[in-house]
Amino acid sequence: MSPARAADVVDAATRRLLDDRFEVVWATEQHLRGADSPAKPAALDPAALAELSLGADVLLTSWGTPTLGKELWSDGAGPKVVAHAAGTVKNLIDPSILEQGVGVFSAGPRIAWSVGEYCLAAMLTLARRLPRFDGAIRAGGWKQSAFRGHELAGAKVGIVGASSTARALITLLKPFGCDVVVYDPYLSAERAAELGVRTASLGETAESAFLTIHVPNMPETKGMITRELIAAIPDGAVVVNSSRGPAVDQQALLEHTLSGRLYAALDVYDPEPPTFEESVLRAENLLLTPHIAGDTTEGHLALAGYVLRDALHWLADGTRGPSFVDPATWSIAA
Known part of the structure; x- marks a missing residue:
């Protein structure tokens, strides 16, 4: 990773761990292409991968790391571990390296907690109509008799996709005593009971006061939140999408939001970055953020510490920690 990216994802304790347990070779300026700054760290030059990987047991990667071609393992003596201090590894590695016994780790489950907090914050912000009240104050107003906020406590919350971000949100929702229903064809009744939720059809899940989307980017999820499904969401409901823009009929959701029928928080779009008309940008029942959940x-x-700790346990005795990428679930992983 670039020096600026390392400063972003490697804390002081992890740097000490690296110094204590590894002989570390960091990427340097000569391995980069593009400007290197905290605002936009430069990416590694793909031509530098072979040099940096030579003789390595562990590759510590992050955003800005080029795709690791399977040729790095072609001689049967490639790195034993890829520890990715970022989210999905689907654009980083060829899944064939998993079949060679390479341990791959992703910090996606750690990022999921941050996304869960974002979703909870968005739900509360829109339920209490805070942007509307904020706009009223800025316009010189005061009390607003035309609308009133709602509580999250005890409400029905529909979750589409039982991903790691969904599980983080479920944990955060526990103090609110919500009726949490989840649609996920891969979620068993036993696992749902462990999570303290109940399973439901996609249609029933959409009929909730709060609806949050947590699905991976797959052909099966493209457009799954259809215009018809959006029309069935109850009036005044809050919809949050922090997963993938293509999963939702964005135009339909915007139409129902601009009409005043729904409240929505969008952190992902189709395409990205989005281009919106002034009416969308002025809407006080629409919360827009730039893919930062x-x-x-x-x-x-x-x-970095999250994946490296699991990598060390795996190297020591084969323990599969929470960041371990299971080859068996590759096809449905985010």
Whole structure:
């Protein structure tokens, strides 16, 4: 990773761990292409991968690391571990390396906690109509008799996709005593009971006061939140999408939001970045953020340590920690 990216995802304790347990070779300026700054760290030059990987047991990667071609393992003596201090590894590695016994680790589950907090914050912000009240004050107003906020406590919350971000949100929702229903064809009744939720059809899940989307980017999830499904969401409901823009009929959701029928928080779009008309940008029942649900200072600094600790346990005795990428679930992983 670049020096600036390392400063973003490697905290002081992890640097000490690296110094204590490994002989570390960091990427340097000569391995980069593009400007290297905290605002936009430079990416590694793909041509530098072979040099940096030579003789390595562990590759510590992050955003800005080029795709690791399977040729790095072609001689049967490639790195034993890829520890990715970022989210999905689907654009980083060829799944064939998993079949060679390479341990791959992703910090996605750690990022999921940050996303869960974002979803909870968005739900509360819109339920209490805070942007509307904020707009009223800025316009010189005061009390607003035309609308009143709602509580999250005891409400029905529909969750589409039982991903790691969904599980983080479920944990955060526990103090609110919500009726949490989850649609996920891969979620067993036993696992749902462990999570303290109940399973439901996609249609029933959408009929909730709060609806949050937590699905991976797959052909099966493209457009799954259809215009018809959006029309069935109850009036005044809050919809949050922090997963993938293509999963939702964005135009339909915007139409129902601009009409005043729904409240929505969007962190992902189709395409990205989005281009919106002035009416969308002025809507006080629409919360727009630039794909930052998983982006927090504390969360980022924890990423390298999160995957490296699991990698060390795996190297020691084969323990599969929470960041281990299971080859058996590759096809449905985010």
